Amino acid sequence: MGSKINNERERGEGLAFWLTGFLLLVIMPLLNVLPGPDSWLHVSDFALNRFGKFLAFGILALGLDLIWGYTGILSLGHGVFFGLGAYAVGMHLMLTIGTESVYGSMLPDFMVWNQVKALPFFWKPFYSFWFAVAAAILLPTLFAAIFGFLTFRSRIKGVYFAIITQALALSAWLVFNRNDTNLGGTNGLTDFKQVLGFRLSDPGTQRTLYVLTVLSLGAAYLLCRWITRSRTGKVLVAIRDSEQRVLFSGYSPGNYKLFVFVVSGALAGLAGALYVPQVGIITPAQIGVLPSLEMVIWVAVGGRGTLIGAVVGAVGVNWARSILTSSFPDLWPFFLGGLFIAVVLLVPDGLVGLWRRALDGWRGLGRQTAMPEPEGKG
Amino acid sequence: MSERGSIIYLEGVTVDFDGFKALRNLNFIVDYRELRVVIGPNGAGKTTLLDVISGKVKPVAGRVVFGKDTDLIGLQEHEIATLGIGRKFQTPSVYSNLSVWENLDLSLKRTSKGVFATLVSKPDRAEIEKIASTLETIGLTEKADDRAGALSHGEKQWLEIGMVLLQDPALLLIDEPVAGMTDRETEQTGLLLQSLADRRSIIVIEHDMEFVRQIARTVTVLHEGTVLCEGPVEKVQADPRVVEIYLGRQKEADAAAAR
Numbered sequence: 001m002g003s004k005i006n007n008e009r010e011r012g013e014g015l016a017f018w019l020t021g022f023l024l025l026v027i028m029p030l031l032n033v034l035p036g037p038d039s040w041l042h043v044s045d046f047a048l049n050r051f052g053k054f055l056a057f058g059i060l061a062l063g064l065d066l067i068w069g070y071t072g073i074l075s076l077g078h079g080v081f082f083g084l085g086a087y088a089v090g091m092h093l094m095l096t097i098g099t100e101s102v103y104g105s106m107l108p109d110f111m112v113w114n115q116v117k118a119l120p121f122f123w124k125p126f127y128s129f130w131f132a133v134a135a136a137i138l139l140p141t142l143f144a145a146i147f148g149f150l151t152f153r154s155r156i157k158g159v160y161f162a163i164i165t166q167a168l169a170l171s172a173w174l175v176f177n178r179n180d181t182n183l184g185g186t187n188g189l190t191d192f193k194q195v196l197g198f199r200l201s202d203p204g205t206q207r208t209l210y211v212l213t214v215l216s217l218g219a220a221y222l223l224c225r226w227i228t229r230s231r232t233g234k235v236l237v238a239i240r241d242s243e244q245r246v247l248f249s250g251y252s253p254g255n256y257k258l259f260v261f262v263v264s265g266a267l268a269g270l271a272g273a274l275y276v277p278q279v280g281i282i283t284p285a286q287i288g289v290l291p292s293l294e295m296v297i298w299v300a301v302g303g304r305g306t307l308i309g310a311v312v313g314a315v316g317v318n319w320a321r322s323i324l325t326s327s328f329p330d331l332w333p334f335f336l337g338g339l340f341i342a343v344v345l346l347v348p349d350g351l352v353g354l355w356r357r358a359l360d361g362w363r364g365l366g367r368q369t370a371m372p373e374p375e376g377k378g
Numbered sequence: 379m380s381e382r383g384s385i386i387y388l389e390g391v392t393v394d395f396d397g398f399k400a401l402r403n404l405n406f407i408v409d410y411r412e413l414r415v416v417i418g419p420n421g422a423g424k425t426t427l428l429d430v431i432s433g434k435v436k437p438v439a440g441r442v443v444f445g446k447d448t449d450l451i452g453l454q455e456h457e458i459a460t461l462g463i464g465r466k467f468q469t470p471s472v473y474s475n476l477s478v479w480e481n482l483d484l485s486l487k488r489t490s491k492g493v494f495a496t497l498v499s500k501p502d503r504a505e506i507e508k509i510a511s512t513l514e515t516i517g518l519t520e521k522a523d524d525r526a527g528a529l530s531h532g533e534k535q536w537l538e539i540g541m542v543l544l545q546d547p548a549l550l551l552i553d554e555p556v557a558g559m560t561d562r563e564t565e566q567t568g569l570l571l572q573s574l575a576d577r578r579s580i581i582v583i584e585h586d587m588e589f590v591r592q593i594a595r596t597v598t599v600l601h602e603g604t605v606l607c608e609g610p611v612e613k614v615q616a617d618p619r620v621v622e623i624y625l626g627r628q629k630e631a632d633a634a635a636a637r
Contacts, residue, residue: 241473250459
């Protein structure tokens, strides 16, 4: 039983979900296909593809919001889980290039360049598309499970957890950067040509990837909504508010944290898997400390502790980024830093919180005109 | 006192915080359906005693036995809570961002409090009735849908008592329940605790001597980590050693104030 405001909010969220879904899933692709390129209604292939990337980030933000916004555990290492998903799919795409590569070898170009003679053993299963897709989800899931088990069992929390996850992001960045790791080093994996026989340069392929991203985002949203509205979701908020009380009420907070960390890692992996074929490149620079921090900023800007906020933040910040980096490439880091400080200081509950306050204020105004005088005291 | 009749039995318990012995070779027994008050000056080890029973602090020596033969040493806090030991903290700890109802709902005793069982669990009628009747007991029926963070200090204390009650513990540990409460709230809390002792054992830590006189049947005085004396409240108050440790402090405080 939630409060009345919550029930109203939940209905509003349901409506917003279906409307947004319709807009993203039907209207956007139609505007890409139907109007001529000169029409003002036309959504270009480039714009649609870029939006698909933002929505993939939205999936990651949902997971990050579960662990940070709801449970109060700040992870600064989500780039790693994203990277595991992205590299898993990237490896498959590398192998499907075949002899279309620059060197015309069956081996990925960077291996030829690094004088690797035979495909390393751990690359071989990635010939299979389905193995790669499964690995993109299961690798980050498994990794989050092991890492989470070790940290939460030792009751590492708060700022210590944040530091450890940041160290994780740094070490992952170092490992992926090494040529010896055989994952493309600094240049990462790129130059993909096709997936399941469809050319990645074909707008139709990209449109399909976009639709898949929207569907995945919708499913991820429903999953997170189910979790947060369940009693387990309430326990997560309870852990944020008073972990000690949760512990002495007979729950094991460590198990709950592990659960939410694993779900969050899996969603980050899914986001990475959808990101790679749409963007066409994955490098260590996209999975290290800085990108992991940026992900946290998306959630903060959108409004942590609200699922919609996480998605809005991921899409909004990245949209602003793509506009600003094309006009003022040097200013972006300052803008991002300034945005974070402004949000923390001025609107701690983010854009969604701002919107809700505006809505409440507007409703309050309406009520005041309807009932001019509340019962006076004395 | 026989071990068999006791709900909690501590023998030779020593707690060592980096060389500081918070409890020294402590022996402490509480019987079924007993309301026991533990008093003592600051640093006597009162809260540490509750920490040991509830599993928050691990003693370096001694035995802690719950009921007939359940050894509590080595168990984790949530396991001890599940066995039937509830704890109310000194400063009210409730879930500020959940409603009063949700606070109580999460605290309710359930067969499984694991992640997946909780994920698919649905509220059932018996549970709803229990929560409603607890709301009645703690006087928060009107505020069931309110955010717990918006309650007054006294209301939060009562909410937490309600939460611990819904765990249906056989042994209730309560740390300074009336700190910061108004006189009226204090008196009501006293009545509530006495009514609860009909069905379960309660250990209360308290500073407020007037409140102690209101509720206490047996009082244990702790001093420097061991039991100084134990008995009915009048006898304890008349004990010269108790007068000494309390008045001694009083004299020092008076002297400090006079300076």
